[in-house]
Amino acid sequence: MSRSTDRSATGDCPSLPWRALSATTIFGVAALCRSFLYMCSRPEIxxxxSFLELLESRQDVSRRTRGLLTGIDPLYSTEFPCFCLIAWRTSIADMGLIRQYRTILACTMDDPIMWGAIPLRWNFGLSSSNKRWGFGSHDICYQSRPLALFFTMGQVLPTHRLAHSPHGGLAQPAVTQAIRLLSKGPFPPDPHLPPPERQHWSLENICVDPFSDLPTAYTTTGIDSHLAPSAYACNSYSWVHIFPEGKIHQAPNKTMRYFKWGVARLILEANECPDIVPIWLEGFDQVMHESRGFPRFLPRVGKDISITFGKKVDSEAVFGDMRRRWREIKAKAEVASPESRxxxxxxxxxxxxxDEEAIELRKEVTQKVRDLVLEVRRTRGLSDEDPKHGLAETWIEEGPQREGKMKDESWSFQSRVQPCSLLQLRRGGIIRG
Known part of the structure; x- marks a missing residue:
């Protein structure tokens, strides 16, 4: 393909063909998921x-003053949310990728099916400014070029899991991109710049805009290359969706695991504290339960699915003091280390x-986010959890088993991830000691 530059590929937005392909991908997936939700399930929304009213108020990018962060406790989730076509089997098999498809489908029933509750008009049009951004496991969603292109078009940030990749953890580029998406952009992709030859499209480098010569790519490993969404002004104060648990946890009493601390970075470090909407899901574990038999790769139809959107949180009232403390911690660190200013x-x-104080603050913010989700959980008539469920140390006691049925009757799945050691958890900022 020629390297001709489309004039629409500016710092304001990607090129028109890029936006068209992304819009087509998102709309197609949304239509399939809405069909599954309302034709093959029994939904309760x-x-x-109120959530649609919030989205309506965010239609005009120029009038936004903060980003939007939605977070759920899924009873069926992966390390990070992914975006997939649930009826993609034929095309994937034609490419010889049927095993990849089975892995992806078995791991991605919450997102995007839950967004099938949103009317299709919200997913129509070329603008990406009011469509959600999510996180997708790099070792699953980006393991081949066709999958990488598909998930890139679906607005999924390539995220490395610490238990599977040395590039994982709190400081990885995907978290940086998410923080910038929640802020007022555009932002140059530094310091995560790929090699110069990876800034431009080729058959080996398909996750960058082929119709632009602008250096808007970033890398997650030093050798890969992805279009940086925060490099475009149209993505200022975007909507980012997270799965804070970061692991499948199907418990009969609908309890939650501890939340990952990357959540705290999104709240503390964005330019303005984002609007936050907690969401509670039920029934997705029955659509693709870990104990299911043959055919494992097919979702089960006729299941009861419940999606409960919580009220928008007064984020300044809840997290304002924590953000102030973060600024104080940051100021002290800059005095001690001027090069970090x-x-x-x-x-x-x-x-x-x-920093010990920063770690404790991240724990506090993450616990508060978990409490917000628990408040929505209570509206469903569920009893309160044991507070110990919110501690990482509690789940370390599960022992070396990371998949299958656990001692507490819950089911777990790690998606090809090897059991992480205590050293890895400490390195990733999950526990100390």
Missing amino acids: NGLE NLPLGVLSDELLH
Whole structure:
């Protein structure tokens, strides 16, 4: 393909063909998922009207003053949310990727099917500014070029899981991109710049805009290359969706695991504290339960599915003091290490990453987010959890088994991830000691 530059590929938005392909991907998936939700399941949707009003208020990018962060406790989730076609089997098999398809489908029933509750008009049009961005496991969603292109078009950030990749953890580029998406952009992709030859499209480098010569790519490993969404002004104050548990956890009493601390970075480090909407899901574990038999790769139809949107949180009232304390911690670190003063947004110095006070603050913010989800859980008539369920140390006691049926009757799945050691958890900022 020629390297001709489309004039629409500016710092305001990607090229028109890129936006068209992304819009087609998102709309097609949304249509399939809405069909599955309403034609193959028995859905119960609560609080959708207020959530749609919030989306309506965010239609004009120029009038936004903060990003939007939605977070759920799924009873069926992967390390990070992914975006997939649930009826993609034929095309995947034609490409010789049927095993990849089975892995992806078995791991991605919450997102995007839950968004089938949103009317299709919200997923129509070339603008990506009011469509959600999510995280997708790099070792699953980006393991081949066709999959990488598909998930890139579906607005999924390639995310490395610490238990599977040395590139994982709190400071990885995907988290930086998410922080910038929740802020007022555009932002140059530094310091995560790929090699110069990876800034431009080729058959080996398909996750960048082929109709632009602008250096808007970033890398997650030093050798890969992905279009940086935060490099475009149209993605200022975007909507980012997260699965804070970061692991499938199907418990009969609908309890939650501890939340990952990357959630805290999104709230503390964005330019303005994002609007936050907690969401509670039920029934997706029955659509693709870990104990299911043949055919494992097919979702089960006729199941009861419940999606409950919580009210928009007064984020300044809840997290304002924590953000103030973060600024104080950051100021002290910059005095101690002047070279860290000019770090780009979303990039942490080693001092800030490992500072004891910063770690405790991240734990506090993450626990507060978990409490917000628990409040929505209570509206479903579920009893309160044991507070110990919110601690990482509690789940370490599961022992070396990371898949299958656990001692507490819950089911777990790691998606080809090897059991992580205590050393890996400490390195990733999950536990200390």
